[in-house]
């Protein structure tokens with residue numbers, strides 16, 4: 197890694213659907229920009245979120261249709277799931293798209309710097325960022341900084357994600373075998389989408405939800421359709437039920453839950469998917485050193501021009517909360533680049549479409 201300080205108009209931290217789009221748009225607007233990424237370009241969405249989940253959802257739909265083809269006279273006897281092969285195919289889909297991100301950035305004159313970025317105290321010449329990677333440490337000085345570090349799954353006490361028994365969505369997207377019994381803790385859209393994938397592949401799925409219904413913040417009439425489908429597929433949904441603790445019994449995990457009536461019950465599972473929400477990646481980013489304000493849940497506070505409280509520092513995507521969806525992050529990425537380039541732009545939207553891909 198070069199040791200001399202890099203000087204640019206703008207640096208974007210994080211190459212998810214918010215950050216890479218901000219980078220591309222900055223390049224199109226003739227700004228000298230860099231995107232820093234500590235992992236693979238494409239962020240959660242392309243690597244361990246939207247794209248791999250939709251790939252598996254699509255595969256499970258095809259499998260389900262084949263299994264029930266006999267109902268309409270299509271006889272595909274005994275279809276089977278080759279999970280390692282499916283994972284290979286899914287990884288190929290992801291690889292094509294993440295490769296595309298690199299090409300798009302490059303094509304617009306924007307380089308990706310690999311490493312973890314951290315804000316330092318600003319100097320007289322601009323905002324200072326250090327990037328640490330195996331190759332060493334690099335300093336970048338930029339007039340503008342876009343924070344686009346996204347989010348990660350929330351854990352709950354006593355349920356440490358080990359990707360063996362206790363999975364997060366990333367682990368659930370990478371399984372090499374279909375678990376016979378899968379418990380999903382959290383009936384939000386991610387838990388239900390992945391739960392239905394494995395239910396279609398033949399897992400016995402149980403959803404444990406603390407609130408009175410699944411997809412709690414969504415339209416009741418739409419949710420009723422999903423509830424009916426879950427029932428039809430044999431997915432057990434335990435609402436107003438709290439996951440309390442779990443134990444590894446060697447051949448299985450046993451989850452203890454507190455039911456609606458206050459009684460406890462023990463549920464057996466091969467895998468437990470913890471899917472209780474996501475939290476912002478705002479720690480370790482040097483926000484204190486730069487004086488960037490966060491709210492009490494750790495989300496960076498940004499206005500409708502995506503400006504934080506510090507002049508020249510902007511934030512977008514899951515890191516600022518609201519609807520944590522890829523297309524929201526992408527739109528904010530476009531807007532922030534235009535704001536930085538001095539255009540009249542703002543993130544003022546009336547509605548944000550949201551689709552739950554439970555059963556297509």
Ligand SMILES: Cc1cc2nc3c(=O)[nH]c(=O)nc-3n(C[C@H](O)[C@H](O)[C@H](O)COP(=O)(O)OP(=O)(O)OC[C@H]3O[C@@H](n4cnc5c(N)ncnc54)[C@H](O)[C@@H]3O)c2cc1C
Pocket residue numbers: 209210211212213214215232233234235236237238239240241242244245246247249311312313314344345346347365386477480481512513514515520521522523524525
């Ligand atoms: C299973 C699942 C399915 C989903 N399905 C959908 C869907 O169907 N539709 C939809 O709209 N949304 C979906 N989402 C949500 C979507 O993935 C996110 O809203 C989106 O990825 C947010 O984009 P972002 O750019 O804000 O952040 P992210 O995608 O989280 O990207 C942030 C990037 O920043 C990098 N980074 C973090 N810290 C640093 C640092 N210090 N230095 C350098 N780099 C750093 C990370 O490595 C990461 O690559 C899904 C999410 C999950 C988990």
